[in-house]
Amino acid sequence: MIVGALEAASGAALVLDEDLRIVLSTPAAAELLGVDIPPHASAPKLLCGENEKRPVAEALAEGRPVQAVLPPRGPGRRLVRVRSLPVTRGRARVGTLLLLDDAGESFKEGEVLFHGMWTQDPAMKAMFRVLERVAGDDVTVLVRGETGSGKELVASAIHELSGRRKGPFRAINCAALPSHLLESELFGHARGAFTGAVRDTPGHVQLAHRGTLFLDEVAEMPLELQAKLLRVVETRTVIPVGAREPIPVDVRFVSATHRSLRKEVEAGRFRADLMYRLRVIPVFIPSLRERPDDIPLLVEKFMEQRNEASRRRIERVAPAAMTILRRYAWPGNVRELKNVLAYAYAMGDGSTLVAADLPPELVDPNLFGAEQVVPSPTPEVSAEHANPEARRILEVLDRTGGNRQRAAQILGMSRVTLWRRIRELNLVGTA
Ligand SMILES: Nc1ncnc2c1ncn2[C@@H]1O[C@H](COP(=O)(O)OP(=O)(O)OP(=O)(O)O)[C@@H](O)[C@H]1O
Incomplete structure (x- = not known):
């Protein structure tokens, strides 16, 4: 009777005891999961298998919502959304009610969704395992x-995988601001520290207290700020600009760079002592061109998302268009791929994505980035710039009539990154 009532009220549901073992399950739950549910089975194990047991079990125990990938059912796998609610008697927690529903995502063999990242690439999956291992300890991670x-x-x-998940997650791009602004953004400032500093203002370090601070493009941080950051990492205190008293902070640092920090140290642009502090665990994300099998997967997933929200519905990708997508070099990686699809949705019609729907720089064999193409001897740029990225930036800027906003979009970079690359590649004045 209870099961019937539960099914009528909530559809697919599981009731767990304090040890997260299943004491009641509705037929709809067994149907959705596509498995028999043995009495007293461990819920995290049933839902996620051994590998993902730890984070899901933790989430369930804390009553947080979780998403879990379920064991195979038929030819594909489904993503099931799992919502957990505590069951209490008086003040004591005596169990958990899990409400399950179909999240509408389907998985093929080998595909994985990890905190918003789709992949079927073995190196990416290995990286996810590293993240699971190190997230729980407070070690600093450097993402390259x-x-x-x-x-x-x-x-x-x-x-999200760490004990700090209830605290803030803050991100700052160290390449985006001039030195003095970056200093005050990071470390905060005291009232009167400079003209316009009308009140004490905490910086990102303080605002990330009990949470995580993500320092993007950390290699671009000026040397004098590196010294200040080192002090923060070593002493776990921060002194805002113009202040005297150090303020204790409890922050986990995750940094990222597109460069080799070691080379930056060798070149004297980055402090060795700070590098050792920040890269206790180095993590490498392969570029999209190093994992070409992710291209059709990401195209499919982004299409599923866009089909929901767009005027156009694309059901398939013509083989010629897929060949172009697979051969292209993707200097802007997944963001660029997303932008290319946005372009295709906006510019084309019909349920098949064809080559003509793609931005010209992907399709035109004279443009850069497409791997099959030996850069053509067109403009002077090719002679002048041996670097394919430089040529590509110039070409895209040429096409957009010098509009850097639009060029950045096409290249899949932020405007700041485009600026930086123009500077680094010595294109100032040319671009
Ligand atoms: N594996 C993936 N699956 C789905 N979406 C992804 C994946 N990787 C990246 N994205 C999406 O691509 C975009 C860029 O990702 P993100 O901002 O994390 O990159 P980044 O390396 O930090 O970029 P930047 O160097 O500009 O700081 C985001 O919209 C993100 O959601």
Whole structure:
């Protein structure tokens, strides 16, 4: 009777005891999970298998919502959303009610969704395992990856998997601001520290107290600020600009860079002592061109998302268009792929994505980035710039009539990154 009532009220549901063992299950739950539910089975194990047991078990125990990938059912796998509610008697918690529903995502063999990151690439999956291992300890992690490859997603996954998940997650791009602004953004400032400093203002370090601070593009931080950051990491205190008293902070640092920090140290642009503090655990995200099998997977997933919200519905990708997508070099990585699809949705019609729907720089064999193409001897740029990225930036800027906002979009970079690359590649004045 209770099961019938539960099913009528909530559909697919499981009731767990204090040890997260299943004491009641509705037929709809067995149907959704596609498995028999043995009495007293461990819920985390049934839902997620051995590998993902730890984070899911923790989430269930704390009554947080979780998403779990379920064991195979038929040819594919489904993502089931699991919502957990505590069952209490008086003040004591005596169990957990799990409400299950179909999240509408389907998995093929080998595909994984990890904190917003889809992949079927073995190196990416190995990286996820590293994140699971290190997230719980407070060690500093340095993420290395090209622009748009998912560095911020990795940092936020570390935060979510850690004991700090209830605290703040803050991100700051160290390349985005001039030195004095970055200093005050990071460390805060006291009233009267400079003109316009009308009140004490905490910086990101303080605002991330009991949480995680993500320092994106950390290699771009000026040397004098590196010294100050080192002090914060070593002493766990921060002194805002213009202040005297150190303020204790409890922050976990996750940093990211697209460069080799070691090389930056060798070149004298980065402090060795800070590098050793920040890269206790180095994590590498492979670029999209190093994992070409992720291209069709991501195209499919982004199409599923866009189909929900767009005027156009794309059901399939024409083989010629997929060949172009697979061969392209993706300097802006996953972000660029997302932008290319946004372009295709906006510019084309019909249920098949065809080559003509793709931005010209992907399709035109004279443009850069497409791997199959030996850069053509067109403009002077090719002679002048041996670097393919430089040529590509110039070409895209040329096409956008010098509009850096639009060029950055096409390249899948933020405007700040584009600025920085223009500077680094000595294109100032040319671009
Ligand atoms: N594996 C993935 N699956 C789905 N979406 C992804 C994946 N990797 C990245 N993305 C998406 O791509 C975009 C760029 O990701 P993110 O901002 O994490 O990259 P980044 O490396 O931090 O970029 P930047 O170098 O500009 O700081 C985001 O919209 C993110 O959601």
